[in-house]
Amino acid sequence: MxxxxxxxxxxxxxxxxxxxRAAVEFCDGPSLVIAGAGSGKTRVLTYKIAxxxxxxxxxxxxxxxxxxxxxxxxxxxxxxxxxxEKNARGLWMGTFxxxxxxxxxxxxxxIGFKSNFTIYDTADSHNxxxxxxxxxxxDDKLYRPGGVHGQISRAKNSxxxxxxxxxxxxxxxxxxMAKRPQLFEVYQRYQSRLRSGNSMDFDDLLMQTNILxxxxxxxxxKYRNRFQYVLVDEYQDTNFSQHLxxxxxxxEHLRICVVGDDAQSIYSFRGxxxxxxxxxxxxxxxxxxxxxxxxxxxxxxxxxxxxxxIKKNTEQIAKEVFSENEEGEKIEVLETFSDFEExxxxxxxxxxKRLEAHTPYSDFAILYRTNAQSRVFxxxxxxxxxxxxxxxxxxxxxxxxxxxxxxxxxLIVNPGDEEAFRRVVNYPKRGIGDTTVGKISSAAQQHQVSxxxxxxxxxxYNLDVNAGTAKRLAxxxxxxxxxxxxxxxxxxxxxxxxxxxxxxxxxEAYSDMTPxxxxxxxxxxxxxxxxxxxxxxxxxxxxEEVALVDFLSEVSLLSDQDxxxxxxxxxxxxxxxxxxxxxxxxxxxxxxxxEDLFPSSMVHSDARGLEEERRLFYVAITRAxxxxxxxxxxxRFKNGLTNPATKSRFLKDIDPKYLLMDDKGRGGAKxxxxxxxxxxxxxEQRLQRDRSKPAYESGYQTAPKNMTPVxxxxxxxxxxxxxQTLEEGDIIEHERFGRGVVASIEMSGNDRRAFVExxxxxxxxxxxxxAKFTIIGTTPISK
DNA sequence: TAACACTTGTTTTTT
DNA sequence: ACAAGTGTTA
Numbered sequence: 049m050x051x052x053x054x055x056x057x058x059x060x061x062x063x064x065x066x067x068x069r070a071a072v073e074f075c076d077g078p079s080l081v082i083a084g085a086g087s088g089k090t091r092v093l094t095y096k097i098a099x100x101x102x103x104x105x106x107x108x109x110x111x112x113x114x115x116x117x118x119x120x121x122x123x124x125x126x127x128x129x130x131x132x133e134k135n136a137r138g139l140w141m142g143t144f145x146x147x148x149x150x151x152x153x154x155x156x157x158x159i160g161f162k163s164n165f166t167i168y169d170t171a172d173s174h175n176x177x178x179x180x181x182x183x184x185x186x187d188d189k190l191y192r193p194g195g196v197h198g199q200i201s202r203a204k205n206s207x208x209x210x211x212x213x214x215x216x217x218x219x220x221x222x223x224x225m226a227k228r229p230q231l232f233e234v235y236q237r238y239q240s241r242l243r244s245g246n247s248m249d250f251d252d253l254l255m256q257t258n259i260l261x262x263x264x265x266x267x268x269x270k271y272r273n274r275f276q277y278v279l280v281d282e283y284q285d286t287n288f289s290q291h292l293x294x295x296x297x298x299x300e301h302l303r304i305c306v307v308g309d310d311a312q313s314i315y316s317f318r319g320x321x322x323x324x325x326x327x328x329x330x331x332x333x334x335x336x337x338x339x340x341x342x343x344x345x346x347x348x349x350x351x352x353x354x355x356x357x358i359k360k361n362t363e364q365i366a367k368e369v370f371s372e373n374e375e376g377e378k379i380e381v382l383e384t385f386s387d388f389e390e391x392x393x394x395x396x397x398x399x400x401k402r403l404e405a406h407t408p409y410s411d412f413a414i415l416y417r418t419n420a421q422s423r424v425f426x427x428x429x430x431x432x433x434x435x436x437x438x439x440x441x442x443x444x445x446x447x448x449x450x451x452x453x454x455x456x457x458x459l460i461v462n463p464g465d466e467e468a469f470r471r472v473v474n475y476p477k478r479g480i481g482d483t484t485v486g487k488i489s490s491a492a493q494q495h496q497v498s499x500x501x502x503x504x505x506x507x508x509y510n511l512d513v514n515a516g517t518a519k520r521l522a523x524x525x526x527x528x529x530x531x532x533x534x535x536x537x538x539x540x541x542x543x544x545x546x547x548x549x550x551x552x553x554x555x556e557a558y559s560d561m562t563p564x565x566x567x568x569x570x571x572x573x574x575x576x577x578x579x580x581x582x583x584x585x586x587x588x589x590x591x592e593e594v595a596l597v598d599f600l601s602e603v604s605l606l607s608d609q610d611x612x613x614x615x616x617x618x619x620x621x622x623x624x625x626x627x628x629x630x631x632x633x634x635x636x637x638x639x640x641x642x643e644d645l646f647p648s649s650m651v652h653s654d655a656r657g658l659e660e661e662r663r664l665f666y667v668a669i670t671r672a673x674x675x676x677x678x679x680x681x682x683x684r685f686k687n688g689l690t691n692p693a694t695k696s697r698f699l700k701d702i703d704p705k706y707l708l709m710d711d712k713g714r715g716g717a718k719x720x721x722x723x724x725x726x727x728x729x730x731x732e733q734r735l736q737r738d739r740s741k742p743a744y745e746s747g748y749q750t751a752p753k754n755m756t757p758v759x760x761x762x763x764x765x766x767x768x769x770x771x772q773t774l775e776e777g778d779i780i781e782h783e784r785f786g787r788g789v790v791a792s793i794e795m796s797g798n799d800r801r802a803f804v805e806x807x808x809x810x811x812x813x814x815x816x817x818x819a820k821f822t823i824i825g826t827t828p829i830s831k
Numbered sequence: 832t833a834a835c836a837c838t839t840g841t842t843t844t845t846t
Numbered sequence: 847a848c849a850a851g852t853g854t855t856a
Contacts, residue, residue: 145846169846178851192840232840250846285845318844418842423847440844474832481832605846648842664843668840687841688847 061518068767071338078332081307084369085670086345088740094123104124108138111275115180115282120364145289146258146605159260172467173197180237190227200235204251205287207320210236245466254289283308287319310365311358314664341369347376349706354669356703361659378708382679390681391428394637411634413621415668417646422622439623449568456547464498476552479520540599541580554757624666636672641680642693665698779825
């Protein structure tokens with residue numbers, strides 16, 4: 049690819065506006081970049097990393113954390129374009145989960161795991177919890193997997209271990225009120241089951257990292273030194289656990305830059321804590337704050353409308369986002385009779401616009417609050433022959449046949465994996481039913497070993513099964529043992545193919561001639577293709593052996609956003625507002641703008657929740673570059689019933705001078721009142737019931753004292769001896785640039801900066817506090 | 832063990 | 847309306 053020389057430092061910086069450049073150039077301490085919607089946040093992050101690389105900081109000393117694989121991938125490739133692929137190789141850039149999974153694999157033994165641990169996805173966690181609740185004989189209505197998992201997840205993200213959970217009287221009290229007094233024990237069992245199967249759930253990847261750092265200061269020290277510069281994207285979406293990891297890595301050297309927009313914090317329901325960004329400055333006292341306020345994406349009207357909306361929120365960092373683009377059209381607000389009519393109106397508008405203005409379908413997006421709303425639009429688009437693409441729904445890796453195949457892979461890599469065991473032991477059918485698995489399971493629990501352990505030595509654990517079953521068990525065990533043996537000699541693809549062939553998956557899949565069966569077989573083919581591709585990519589990157597475990601650790605942390613890489617086809621996009629975050633479209637339709645839908649009915653009485661919904665609306669509007677249309681229906685089909693609907697309160701929050709209201713001359717007010725009184729009282733009843741549940745949030749978002757590391761804020765690391773003694777004329781060997789001669793040394797601010805002429809890499813400036821090199825001699829003509 | 836009918840709970844979901 | 851989970855039968 050390009051050489052480093054192609055983009056010199058000045059070129060890099062000249063492509064930024066003043067605020068962006070200031071944010072990029074400041075590397076001497078903690079910084080917080082508040083990036084309004086469309087203000088070039090990604091640009092700042094990528095250029096900042098490129099800038100650090102240009103200054104001589106080797107890529108493997110930079111840690112950049114994102115929230116999606118997609119964001120990481122895109123940023124990586126843009127950096128590679130800026131500085132050349134070779135110079136960007138080795139960057140630690142990825143999602144929180146993937147980066148710390150990698151670190152945990154390296155350090156697994158220290159915290160009592162093995163490095164081949166497997167990762168449970170949400171469905172796996174739910175299955176295990178369902179099982180535990182049943183085993184404990186608890187009421188599965190009160191202890192529903194989703195609810196229980198949510199509570200455990202919140203605990204983990206607040207770094208509350210099972211023991212701390214059980215000892216916390218406030219939480220115990222809360223659980224008692226919620227009629228789930230045994231929850232602490234469910235959590236305990238869940239955690240010990242995960243551990244005895246050498247597996248972790250998503251939240252563990254962060255919590256175990258914190259435990260690792262807390263209990264092993266040497267290891268924390270190692271990563272602190274390793275990650276000389278830490279950058280975090282979308283900081284408003286971090287939870288406490290992530291926040292603490294970041295804090296610990298950065299609090300010594302203070303070279304940290306976090307980027308985000310408090311106005312776009314929309315994931316609190318998953319534990320994201322907006323205070324992390326609001327209070328960043330008080331945590332790192334000398335934080336420099338940079339505000340990116342120029343929006344390059346949208347028209348002035350869209351930006352102003354969005355501003356007027358978000359002003360209605362109370363807690364936020366002051367900023368004035370503006371646009372110098374054209375003024376643009378007003379935001380059109382359309383009322384329709386029903387959700388059905390809504391979809392037709394939108395479809396018609398798109399069709400007409402495309403004809404009149406030659407706008408490609410791919411410039412349009414429909415954004416809705418809930419996935420269920422996509423249906424009517426699908427039908428309308430199909431009827432009108434408008435091509436569309438829906439995001440969300442079941443991702444490839446969540447389909448049953450794929451999970452089954454991956455279940456085998458997981459069991460091969462980590463035979464202790466309980467969920468994987470349960471998934472494949474009788475798939476395809478081999479006569480090992482629930483009864484038998486139940487026996488294995490209770491033996492396993494009794495002896496505190498994995499299911500696999502019991503299967504391997506049934507006599508040892510007094511497994512009581514009849515001769516036929518014993519034989520079937522033995523043959524399953526042999527099958528797996530054979531795969532496990534081959535795992536040492538075969539690469540991921542070869543072994544996967546072998547598994548599909550020999551496990552019986554393929555004969556099962558190919559004998560089913562129903563359309564669903566055929567598609568399942570195709571999916572399995574596709575999985576094999578994906579593995580094959582994975583192996584060859586990794587080999588091109590220089591990894592000779594690409595084993596199944598490598599594929600697995602990547603694939604466990606993929607989301608559906610990462611899999612659909614279909615080329616930019618000419619299709620209208622349909623997605624939830626959540627999924628649209630970070631994206632932009634010329635023409636956006638925000639649909640279903642109704643009470644009880646947007647804002648969601650779950651949130652009515654809760655001020656914080658309402659503010660989050662308002663931010664969500666803000667995110668929706670600010671996706672639009674040229675036009676934004678908002679629609680709402682007077683009646684909507686929901687949960688099998690058609691109900692009257694009223695327009696969302698949020699519409700009143702936008703300054704009307706940016707809106708073009710069209711309520712079709714219907715006498716809206718009177719009708720509204722009628723429906724409000726009747727249906728309003730129905731809603732009221734529902735709300736009453738909801739309120740009778742104890743409001744969540746006894747607010748244990750703060751970590752208990754013994755989890756909080758002793759945070760002494762020490763100044764930046766002293767310069768290495770090499771860096772202190774360096775003089776003009778010295779010959780140095782740099783880790784990345786090779787041999788070079790020091791032309792001059794300057795002070796810039798508090799930093800020493802060396803200008804070095806490298807043999808092969810040309811002229812470079814090195815910031816001495818970053819640069820890694822050794823002095824290998826000096827030239828005779830030094831003055 | 833497997834097929835079938837019945838009950839139940841449905842916001843958003845980066846990992 | 848619908849999917850997922852559970853219970854009932856042969």
